[in-house]
Amino acid sequence: MQASMMILASLFFAAMSVCIKFATAFFNTFELVCYRGAVGMVFVAVLCRSQGTPLATPVPMMHMWRTLVGVISLAAWFYAIAHLPLATAMTLNYMSGIWVAAFLIGGTLALGKLQDVGKQGPVVITLLAGFAGVIMILRPTLEQNQLFAGVIGLLSGLLSAVAYMQVIALGRIGEPETRTVFYFSLGATVTGGMCLLFTGVHDWTWPEALWLLPIGILAALGQLCMTRAYTNGATLLVANLQYSGIVFSALFGLFLFDDDIPTLGWLGMGLIIASSIAATVLRDHAIPGSPAEEH
Numbered sequence: 001m002q003a004s005m006m007i008l009a010s011l012f013f014a015a016m017s018v019c020i021k022f023a024t025a026f027f028n029t030f031e032l033v034c035y036r037g038a039v040g041m042v043f044v045a046v047l048c049r050s051q052g053t054p055l056a057t058p059v060p061m062m063h064m065w066r067t068l069v070g071v072i073s074l075a076a077w078f079y080a081i082a083h084l085p086l087a088t089a090m091t092l093n094y095m096s097g098i099w100v101a102a103f104l105i106g107g108t109l110a111l112g113k114l115q116d117v118g119k120q121g122p123v124v125i126t127l128l129a130g131f132a133g134v135i136m137i138l139r140p141t142l143e144q145n146q147l148f149a150g151v152i153g154l155l156s157g158l159l160s161a162v163a164y165m166q167v168i169a170l171g172r173i174g175e176p177e178t179r180t181v182f183y184f185s186l187g188a189t190v191t192g193g194m195c196l197l198f199t200g201v202h203d204w205t206w207p208e209a210l211w212l213l214p215i216g217i218l219a220a221l222g223q224l225c226m227t228r229a230y231t232n233g234a235t236l237l238v239a240n241l242q243y244s245g246i247v248f249s250a251l252f253g254l255f256l257f258d259d260d261i262p263t264l265g266w267l268g269m270g271l272i273i274a275s276s277i278a279a280t281v282l283r284d285h286a287i288p289g290s291p292a293e294e295h
Contacts, residue, residue, distance in 0.1 A: 039216020
């Protein structure tokens with residue numbers, strides 16, 4: 001069930017990216033960050049009210065750090081998109097799954113469970129295979145004068161992994177995913193709004209401004225599904241299934257924008273799907289109580 005949540009989250013995020021592609025002709029990056037957060041915040045607040053979930057939290061500092069890390073990661077990714085080829089920026093951001101695996105294996109070693117590291121190997125291999133599929137689809141490039149932007153892009157993936165680990169920590173203490181997503185949306189709204197003081201705001205035109213509605217709702221739905229998946233699912237499996245977003249994006253590009261997918265790209269999609277299936281099968285052999293597979 002939680003595996004399907006990550007696939008659904010990837011679908012929502014890919015659909016959101018399509019809407020952003022249309023909206024960028026009318027709004028700048030920080031406007032999209034701000035409006036995406038605002039629409040998502042209202043949507044999740046209504047959802048919290050309908051579920052009887054209070055917005056007040058007993059762990060405000062944990063939410064503050066999760067939001068801060070998530071927003072910095074988002075800003076780093078946008079910087080990378082602006083200064084790198086899009087494929088390279090996306091590849092560096094999708095390295096978050098590799099970083100998650102590194103954190104979990106590091107945690108296992110810190111606990112002195114050396115024998116568990118070897119048992120986690122097959123699942124880690126499927127994760128690496130999935131990332132190889134991402135590279136085959138995106139075919140990233142990096143010029144010598146883009147090294148700084150490349151470091152920022154790498155940082156976006158690292159911080160995304162840290163944010164995912166914070167999501168897991170919030171879930172373990174019983175914080176509902178709606179509240180976690182609400183505070184992240186609030187942070188994105190405030191950060192984007194502050195940046196607009198320097199970049200300015202475009203006039204709204206109709207019906208183009210209506211793109212902001214699906215962007216915010218799809219982002220919120222994606223965050224909710226992602227949060228539930230990382231909170232309740234096997235972490236390495238969820239990190240692997242996150243690569244399905246690249247497959248959805250490629251297919252959206254093919255059918256909506258007539259993008260060409262070369263043979264290597266189709267092979268990459270096949271590799272991502274195969275690695276996800278393999279990771280799902282291997283999940284049944286996860287180590288009970290291992291920090292890498294407990295969540």
